[in-house]
Amino acid sequence: MNVNVTPPQAYANMSDKELAREEMTIARKYLNRFSWFMVFWCFANLACWFALWPLTIMGILPLWAAFPIATLNVILCYLPSHDAQHSNYAKNGSLRWFNELIGYISTIPLVLPFKVARITHMEHHTHTNDPELDPDYGVKADNWWQAIITGIKRRQPGQPNSYGATLQRLGDDPVVKRAGLEGLAQTLSFWGIISALAWSGYALEAALIWWLPRYIGSIYISLMLSWAPHFPNPERGRYRNTRHFESPLGNILVMGMEHHIVHHLHPGIPLTWNAAAYREMKPVLDARGCRSERLHG
C-alpha cells in the first residue's frame, strides 16, 4: 500500500481542487474492497442469535444469560446490512444476490426491512441534517442521555414514523411501494411470531430474546449511528454534516462510528477500512475544516 508522504502542513495551502484530488487518491485505495470480515460478522451474529432459541427452550442456557447476548446480537446486526444498503459486497454481477441476501437476513433480529432501510438511508445521505428531509433528524438531542429519552419517545404509539413519512413523500415509485409492502409484511410477521410464541408458552423467551433486545438495541443503534456522528449541533454541508469523534467507550463499543465522516464522504468504503482511511485522510479533512470532537454530554 502506498504511504502518504505529503507533510501535514502542506495541506493547509492547497486549493479545494488539490484537496479533492488528494482525498480521492486516498479513498480509491479502500473503495470497492470486499470485506470478508463483514460477511463473517453477519453470519456469526445471526447464528449466535438463532442458537439462543433452542438453547434457552431446552434449558441449556438460562434466560438471564441469553438476554444480554440477544441485545448484543441486535445491536451488532445492523452494520453488515448497512454495507449491503450501499452495495459494498457487490454492486452488480454474479454476486449481487449475495449483497441483497446479507441486507435481508442480517437485520432479522432488529426487524428492519432491508428495502425500507436502503431507501431511507439514501435519503439520510442525500439530506443529512435537513430537518424536513433527513429521516434520522428525529434523533436530534443536546446530549447522550437526552438522545436516549428522545429514542424512547419516538417509539411511542402516537409518534410519527419518519421512515413511513419518507416513503410517502417519495410517492408512487414501484420500488418504494414494494419496499413499503415488504416492510409491512416483515413487521406484521414479527408481531405474529412473538405473539404465537407467547401464547405457546414461550412468552419469556420471546420477550427476552427478541422483543426487549430489539427495543434496547434500536435505541442504542440510533444513539451511536445517528446521534453521535451528527449531533449535537447538526450542521449541513459535505464536510460539516458528520463529525469524527473520540469516544470514551472506544471505537469498538460505538461500532466503528468514530470515523463515520469517512463513510459519509465515501460510502463505498466498507466499515472495516473506515478507520484506516480516516487516519490517512485526516490532514485533508483538517484542511477542509471537518469536525473532530470528543463524545461528551
Place this chain on the structure above:
Amino acid sequence: MMRTVMTTLGPWGPVFFGVGFLAPLLSTLMVEAGITPPLGLSTIQAGLIIGFIVGLQAKLRGRWL
C-alpha cells in the same frame, strides 16, 4: 385496499399488542412470581384484562407510560 386496512387497524396496534403479546407475557410472569389474581380470575384472564387496558390507554394517550 391495503392502505385502508392499515389506516383503520394501524392505530389499534397497541391494543393488539396488549392482547396478543402482553397478556400471555403477564400471565407467565404471574405464574413465575406465584401471584394469584383476585376475584377468582385465572392468570391468563387477568393478563388479558390488564393487557387490553394497558393497550387501550396507550392507543388513546399516544404513549405507553
